[in-house]
Amino acid sequence: MLEAMTALKALRAVRDGSPLAVTPDAHVPVEAMMPQESAASSNPDNRTAAEFTEALDGYCERVSSGRVAIMRKLCKDVLRWPSTQAEQVERIMRYAEGKLAGGGKASSVHTQAAGLITILREVPGWSGISLPKTGAVARAVRAGGALSKEARDPMPLDVVKVVQASLEARGDEVDATAAKLLVRYGLRPIELLQEGRAALTDRVDILGKRELVFRAGLSGAKNAASRRDLPVHADDVKAFELVLGGIGIDDTATKAERERRARQRVSRLSAAVRIGLRGQPERLSLYSFRHTCADLLRAVGASGEEVGGVLGHTAGGSKATSIYGGTAPLDRPRALLAAVRDLLP
Incomplete structure (x- = not known):
């Protein structure tokens, strides 16, 4: 029985790339005798x-x-x-x-x-x-x-209207405008509030068409799919300029300085939104704006991949909006976001 258990343990160790030393009184993993590069070359799928x-x-x-x-x-x-x-x-x-x-x-x-x-x-x-x-x-x-x-619920449109009125009543134009952009574009709060004006730039697609886009994830992204170009509606240009200018630090600021400032901005806006959400379900929050946009995208006919592309969820969905080498026309994301914008209060 002991021999069988030892043999099983040895097989598992070999499978995991850490063969056991075969001695009468030692059954602990040791360094593989084969050099790493040599071991890796035995299988073309191996990586070092x-x-x-x-x-x-x-x-x-x-x-x-x-x-x-x-x-x-x-x-x-x-x-x-x-x-x-x-x-x-x-x-x-x-x-x-x-x-x-x-x-x-x-x-x-x-x-x-x-x-x-x-x-x-x-x-x-x-x-x-x-x-x-x-x-x-x-x-x-x-x-x-x-x-x-499903950890956070989408914010119903009537509640969006109430929260927006609450933000505007506070007199902070930057926060109120940021909330509008979050629900219109489905952005993560940090994606919007960590950027300066450099994130608003022109993009030329494969057909030579030039348009203004917001480069989500330019200063730091959750993953590769999060780095995406979102077409900016003409009526939202001034709104983006206002919010991006509100970060209040130079474009040459370090990554740590930008992250610290962004967290401050997110915390402030989140607290202001919670005031507007008093009396509403606890599962609603600042992040719910993003879920509202996702549901509205589905409501206007976006496929799951298209929703993922706009929200920066999926690698497949990001192909049409990618910053890195992505020059496909943004006609479809632009049309979907315009339709979402029309449904919002």
Whole structure:
């Protein structure tokens, strides 16, 4: 029985890339005898720690410092190198299973697993890596994604009108205008309030058409899909200029300075919105503006991928609005956002 358990443990260790030392009195993992590069070359799908480090560094350059710390620790705790895609997915699922068994929230576990997959997609040749769809753990993790998506309710249009009137009555034109833009464009509050005027710029599409866009995620994004160009309605140009000018720091400010100032602006606007929401359900918040825009996009005929593209949710949806090399015409997002704008009070 003991020999069988030892053999099973050894097989699992080999599968995970950490063979056991075969000695009579030691059954602990040791360094693999084969050099890393040599081990990696035995399978064309293998990637090394050096390749992953380069991909992780690129990801960290585009996200907030808080998210950098979280994801670097998570990668260190869960991932091992060299590795194939299948091996890393298996490690992520084992981690998710352990978290769920320990009482972790399904929505949090999904966020962590999806975050790891997002980073692994930046490894050369691994853009198609994804979480499995079958199995009890996979279903629980995906269900956690649905819970996370529904964590905040959309703000009903009559409540939007009440909150907007409350903001305007406070006399802070920048906050009141920011709220209008959040619900019209489905932006995350931090995406709007961390930027200066440099985020409002011209874009030339593949057909040579020039138009004004707001570059969401220019100073730091949640993920690659979050970095997107949104066509700006002509009547909203002055509104964007007002809000973007309100950050009150120079365009040369450091990332840390910009993040600190952005958090201050988000906290202030969130508190002002809560005042307008008195007497309303607790699940409504500043972030609910974004969910209202999502529902209105669906109401005017946007597909799930189109909603994801405008909101910066999905890599597939971001192709038409991407900052990086994306020069497809923005006719469809522009039409959808104009239709949303017409439905708002």
